[in-house]
Amino acid sequence: MIKKLHQMGVKSGHMYSAGLASIALSFGTWLMSKNAEQGAGLDRADRWGIFIGEWAPTFFALGVALRMEETHRDLEEPDMGVFDGAESTRSRTHAGV
Template identity: 45%
Template sequence: MIVKVLHEKGWKSEHAYCASFLSIGVSVASWFGFGSMKVEPLGVARADRSGIFVGEWAPTFFAIGVAFANYEHETEPPTRA
């Protein structure tokens, strides 16, 4: 199971959630042209596609974060109140 192996290497749900929010920020910055428009000679259409492409990563990172959270919930020892 990939989630188990990655969790044993130190990855946690918080890392995936942070990556998803970072992806959203990079997508917005790219879509508004802060990065792509100045670097990309092909213009607005290419900048829009870059922003959409990076924005599609966010749901994947959120899903990975949920998988990690479920794994963490299943494997953590019960706590006493």
């Protein structure tokens, strides 16, 4: 799934942005529900905020997975020369990848 998202052009930054937007939307829906539906009580506002707030960890996790996919793809460059390939292997070894 992550590879397919990467091939479709979805970047890790998009997912991080979606996670931050989810946090803001969570707060906004909580505040709006609290003020607009005063008869429903604070419980309903809390449920709305929590429901949308649960999306953020998913977006952040997808962002991390896409970042790993981007890094993995950047390390695999098929058109590298002999010297560049040896240098790349040595760099990956030292980087712990």
